[in-house]
Amino acid sequence: MIDTHCHLDFKDFDHDRQKVLASxxxxxxxxxxxxxxxxxxxxxxxxxCAHDNSLKFALGLHPFFIEEHQPQDLLTLDQLAKKKRPIAIGEIGLDFFEKKLIEPSLKEKQIAFFSKQLIIAKHHDLPVIIHNRKAHDECIQLLKEAQPKGGIIHAFNGSIQHAEKYIELGFLLGFGGMITFERSTKLRALAEKIPLNAMVLETDAPDMTVVQHKGERNSPEYIPYIRDALAEIKRVPAKTVAQVTSENARRVLTF
Ligand SMILES: [Zn+2]
Structure with missing residues (x-):
């Protein structure tokens, strides 16, 4: 199985990263x-990711930290995309949910940084890993304009119409710990409708944990819980979910 979105480099894992990887x-x-x-x-x-073949990095400027990003960072990203060959450009995108991020000048800065990073991805022929909250229409519009080679919409939580448009544009949709919660009825209904060959598994650890470890730090070790929840929702064997979602990720991220 592949955890297609995990912040294992965050300090939350500094004390036990090797233990987590062994598990x-x-x-x-x-x-x-x-x-x-x-x-x-x-x-x-x-x-x-340097000494472990099972770890692959993507590079990008996350919209959540839009206040700290500088124009120079885009040049750095462009250079590293060539020199270090990340698996994708990400995590990039738009966050129109957080109140502090939607003040007009910051919203504009979010759109500018997202657009420029899509151009960098296109230039280096890399897929993109996208964070999107409350901005699917804007995001789809920008993807249509920039036409990157596809990628993943991480922690997808839009409408079925949005899902269809992303799939048409060559994107996979990421599902994580939220679907393990019975109360996520809307998201679970969505997961039932979206074809399995357009889905990938992810944890977004250390955030967004599974119901089995509610209130705790999330971890890539919990991918099997997400696989099992998806298998139950789609009424297919867990093995099929593991196999198809892994093939999807390898196809779109090319590794
Ligand atoms: Zn993330």
Whole structure:
């Protein structure tokens, strides 16, 4: 299985990262994608994957940290995309949910940084890993204009119409711990409708944990809980979910 979105480079894992990785191997989580969030931590993200073939990094400037991003960071990203060959450009996108991020000048800055990073991805022929909250229409519009080679909409939580448009544009939709909660009725209904060959598994650890570890730090070790929840929702064997979602991730992220 592949955890297509995990912040294993965050300090939350500094004290037990190797233990977590050993446990992942035991549980069949063979690959973990680690997307960067800001230029200040690019080195740490790259380093965290340096001696372990099961870890793959993406590089990008996350909209949540839009206040700290500088124009220079886009140049750094462009250079590293060439020199270090990340698996994707990410985590990038739009967050129109957080109140502090939707003040007009910041909203504009979010759109500018997202657009420019889509151009960088296109230029280096890399897929993108997208964070999106409350901005699917804007995001789809920008993707249509920039036409990157596809990628993943992480923690997808839009409408079925949005899902169809993303799939048409060559994107996969990421599902995580939220679907393990019975009360996530809307998201579970969505997961039932979306074809399995357009889905990938992810944890977004250390955030967004599974019901089995409610209130605790999330971990890539919990991917099997997400696989099982999806298998139950779609009424297919867990093995099928593991196999198809892994093939999807390898196809779109090309590794
Ligand atoms: Zn993330």
């Amino acid at each position: 992942c191997r035991e549980k069949g989580v063979s690959t973990i994608i680690i997307p960067a969030v800001s230029a200040a931590t690019f080195d740490k993200t790259i380093q965290s």
